[in-house]
Amino acid sequence: MTQDYFKANQIKNIDYKDIEILKKFLNPHGRINSRKRTGLSATHQRMLAQAIKRARYMALLPFIIK
Amino acid sequence: MQNELTVYETGFHLNPSLPEGEVLGKVTDLKDHISSRGGVFISEGFPTLRPLTYTIVKRIGNENKRFNQSYFGWIKFEMTPEAIVDFKKVLENDNDIIRFLIIKTVREDTMISTRPEFRLPGEEKVEDEAGQSNEEEKEDLTPEEEAEIDRSIDDLVSSTDKEEENKQE
Incomplete structure (x- = not known):
């Protein structure tokens, strides 16, 4: 059974505006969870990281949560 | 090109x-x-x-x-x-x-309309078991037991009130 959330749900593109999905892959400090914790493939982890970084730049997600 | x-x-x-x-x-x-x-x-x-x-x-x-x-x-x-x-x-x-x-980006809509439920790897079973056990505990309570719990809570509240009064004095 695959653990990759995006592969399992056949999501091909990760949108930086979809912050409700992106939030699930952040820890309580707002940092991106590691692959060990997200269970994503390397490709999807890279796509996720890029989407989160875009969302941070656009102030849709915080850089840090104190 | x-x-x-x-x-x-x-x-x-x-x-x-x-x-x-x-x-x-x-x-x-x-x-x-x-x-x-x-x-x-x-x-x-x-x-x-x-x-x-x-x-x-x-x-x-x-x-x-x-x-x-x-x-x-x-x-x-x-x-x-x-x-x-x-x-x-x-x-x-x-x-x-x-x-x-x-x-x-791509021409297709990239926003996901229905978000599938997400669980971190390895957390699936633990959450299910915890959820079930909580429900069972709630179901097992009889009206008498509930009344008993209410009484004990009242006792606790009244004892803490008395302690506060004593401190103020």
């Missing part, structure tokens, strides 16, 4: 002090800029007022202005790579746009 169209998406934050009527005009202006550069409109998300997760500082004139909310919208369009450089300059020079982002 040079005239091939690429799918782009621009997300932008508009100045929150803009009157709501002018927001529509601003979006129309942007669409006009796209079409005048040979771009083809695909889809859009109309700007809505939303809070920002941190304060954005934008230099307008000789002043640093701080924004904690904005009208966030996006437009998806097709354009040649040469024209997008020109369009980027338009966005940069617009003082009503406090921040923007241009990305390459």
Whole structure:
């Protein structure tokens, strides 16, 4: 059974505006969870990281949560 | 090869002090800029007022202005790579746009309408068992037991009240 959330749900593109999905892959400090914790493939982890970084730049997600 | 169209998406934050009527005009202006550069409109998300997760500082004139909310919208369009450089300059020079982002994307809608439930790997079973056990505990309680729990809570509350009174004295 695959653990990759995006592969399992056949999501091909990760949108930086979809912050409700992106939030699930952040820890309580707002940092991106590691692959060990997200269970994503390397490709999807890279796509996720890029989407989160875009969302941070656009102030849709915080850089840090104190 | 040079005239091939690429799918782009621009997300932008508009100045929150803009009157709501002018927001529509601003979006129309942007669409006009796209079409005048040979771009083809695909889809859009109309700007809505939303809070920002941190304060954005934008230099307008000789002043640093701080924004904690904005009208966030996006437009998806097709354009040649040469024209997008020109369009980027338009966005940069617009003082009503406090921040923007241009990305390459795909024609299809990338927003997920129904979000499947997400669980971190290895947490699935633990959550299920915990949920079930809680429900069972609730179901097993008889009215007599509930009354007993209520009485014990009342006792605790009254004892803490007395302690506080003693301290005050």
